[in-house]
Amino acid sequence: MKRTILNKTVGVGVLEWKAEETLSKSLESYKKEKIIKLFDEALIHFQDGNENDKTIAKKFGFKASFEKNSGFLGGMVKIFNELKTDYVLFLENDFPLIVSHNNFKKQLENSVQLLEENSADVVRLFSKKNPGDLFSDVEKYLRYYKLQNPISHNVEKLQPSMFKRFLYNTVKIKNRRKFIGRAVYVEKNPHKIFPKKISKVGEFFIVDSSVINWTNRAVLLKRKFFLETLLPYINDNLKKKTTNGFQTPENILRKWWQDQHFKVAVGEGAFTHSRKDNSWRENYPFKKNI
Known part of the structure; x- marks a missing residue:
């Protein structure tokens, strides 16, 4: 296996369940900017998939794995077990790329460097300015x-009234x-507003996990961190x-995650949340037409 970044291997895994149009749109965006060649392994994990799915994966340069629907956690575990790379970028089928090849390459390299230096435990790579559907953090x-x-x-546009904020x-x-x-996701200089919880390293903000949640949205992390740190806790604390x-x-990680003081890196981001089969919030100001 070649070693792409800082002598480390990086894989990308996409979780898919019965959304061929949405998946194809995301894969087309990756193909357009030729980002798959940046990875040592590329996998689409199909839940309740079929033979046509294997053709789709091959067309876009991905390996394919299959199983009956085991839910989000089951699919995520399968991806992290199937990929053998040092780092894994975890994506869902509805996260198209919205930046150029060079932009993404730079973000990926800088993200791996942060993780290698232990400046971060996980890097969020969904777009800060265009996060897409169902994004309520702002x-x-x-x-x-x-x-x-x-x-x-x-x-x-999303500012509430002073009275509502007071309530x-x-x-x-x-x-x-x-x-x-x-x-x-709101302020240009959040590290100056909350210096005890947010710092800045290069182009990234590093946030203490006590004040920012775990998310499955377009995250890059060490494969071992998921399998040896997060997953054992998850398995011991099923809901x-x-x-x-x-x-x-x-749901499982919520309270424990806050107590661990992990370091969450947030940069410009490269992916947005968008479905081909209609958006949940068509007029949402963060929805970017893809």
């Missing part, structure tokens, strides 16, 4: 904090602290309450 942050120096006009800071004040990390009968990492 609204949640603005419920509690006054806007100072916004990163885009889209942010300004949240009165009635739900206990939640205020945990939304500090969302400042990286009675599930999502459609399946376990989800986000």
